[in-house]
Amino acid sequence: MKNKSTITILIVLAFILIFNSVSVFAWTPEEDLSATSAILMDTTRGQVLYEKGADAINPPSIMCKLMAALITIEKSQLNSMVTVSKNTAKINGSSLNLVVGNLYSVEDLLYGIILSQGNDAAIALAEYVGNGSIDKFVGYMNDKAKELNLTDTFFVNPTGLHDDKQFTSARDIAKLVKFAISNPTFNSLFGSKGVAWINGKNSSILTNQNKLFWSYSGVDGGKVGSTPQQGTTSVTTATRDNRRLIAVVFDETEEKALSQTAQLFDYGFSNFFTGVLVSKNTPLRSITVEDYKVDLISKIDVLYTYPKGDSFIKNISFDINKKLSLPISTDTIAGVLTYTLNDDTVVEVNLYPDKAVTAPEDYRTKIKSIFKENQDLSIIVFILLTIELIIVIYKLIILIIKVLKRTKT
CATH class of the missing domain: 1.20.5 (Single alpha-helices involved in coiled-coils or other helix-helix interfaces)
Known part of the structure; x- marks a missing residue:
């Protein structure tokens, strides 16, 4: 009996040693991501968690629709009515079959370009916002691209129909989406799974073509688009534990683009966390002003994203406000604390006195x-x-x- 017990114990110990010696397999995108271009970005401050050919130049099919939606939201009212012109109805490519002379609300047309391809809806909105001039509307699109520092993007039309002169990149798409979802109207449209669609006497349901809404937990925004020149582009956002990520993938087929988007989200949510870089009201530096010691604090919690098990901070520097003199109020910026992260993200934190300091009388x-x-x-x-x-x-x-x-x- 004793020998059997001893053998059993030894076998158990052997299994423990074997399993402990085998490393747990963790998927990393570098191993099998076939996408021609992809990026995974955190929305907190735009940190890039993964990229592959993110600056490669690509046709801007989806980008045109996303930017057209944003410009329309910023320059019009959702309940305004748009009359469909002959020019709108004859546009090539995917369309909603808008009826010439019919009135459609700006909101309905926006759903048409976000949930589906809706080239005719894009033209109708461009003519409306551009006061009849599509070129003027495209000018607005390019101005916004410059404002957002989208250096690899240029627009020629609002539809995304092929034109050698217009282009974009996965990084620029992610940067646009990060900015655009801060607009509640855009965020609501981008996060819609479907909407009732009435076109004259006909009615139907417009359903978001991004299938990850129904297959990946946490997806709260998305759009897909396909062209013969670029294959499929998927743009998707997902949120878990109050963390929202953006994934942009260019690949040959819709199936590949969406499956790799899911892989990127798994990677981002499993290997990265969002935490507090600087806690509010905690003394971070002390300075002396006219022989008075002053403790400096941040007025807000400053968040950042970092890999599991790594502080991710490369460098910390502090610049004092050299013009300080008494009296100092709690609203005076006394200095700036600068964190440089390992991915070269720079986070600047304004520091304020924890209490007012008056001059001696x-x-x-x-x-x-x-x-x-x-x-x-x-x-x-x-x-x-x-x-x-x-x-x-x-x-x-x-x-x-x-x-x-x-x-x-």
Whole structure:
């Protein structure tokens, strides 16, 4: 019995040693991501968690629709009505079969370009916002691209129909989406799974073509698009544990693009965390101003994204405000704490005094302060002193007159 027990224990120990010696397989995108271009970005501050050919130039099919939607939202009202022109109805490519002369709300047309390809909806919105000029609308699109520093993007049309002169990159798409989802209207449209669609006498349901809405937990935004020149592009956002990620994938087929988007999300949510880089109201630096020690704090919690088991901080520097002088209020920026992360993200944190610091008072300041604090009493004292002074002067004058009379006699 003892021998059997010993053998059993040894076998168990052997299994434990074997399993402990085998490393757990963890998927990394570099191993089998076939996408021609892809990026995974955190929305907190735009940190890139993974990229492959993110700056490669690609046709901007999806990018045109996303930018057209953003420009329309910024420059019009959702309940405004748009009349469909002949130019709109004859546009090539995927369309919603808009009826010439019919009225459609801006909101409905926006759903048409976000949930589906809707080239005719894009043209209708461009003509409406551009006051009849599609070129003017495209100008708005390019101006916005410059404003957002989308250096690898240029637009020629709002539809995304092929044109050698227009282009974009996965990185620029992610940067646009990060900005655009901060707009509640865009975020709502981008996160819609479907909407009722009425086209004249016909009615149907417009369903978001990004199938990850129904197959990946946490997906809260997305769009897909396909062209013969670029294959499929998927743009998707997903949120878990209050962390929202953006994935952009260019690949040959829709199946590949969406499956690799899911892989990227798994990688991002499993291997990265969002935490506090700087806690608010915690003293971070101390400085001396005119012999007074001042503790500096951040007024907000500053968040950042970092890999599991790594602080991810490469460098910390501090720049003091050299123009500081007393008095200092709690709203005075006393310095800037700069964190450089391992991915070269720079996070600047404004630091403020934890309490107001006033200059030391001299005797004149103290007297003024006393008078100010006891204003009513000071007025009474001043009046009494004035009366007393008048009486003294009066008596002095009387005395002088008497002396002068004596000297005459």
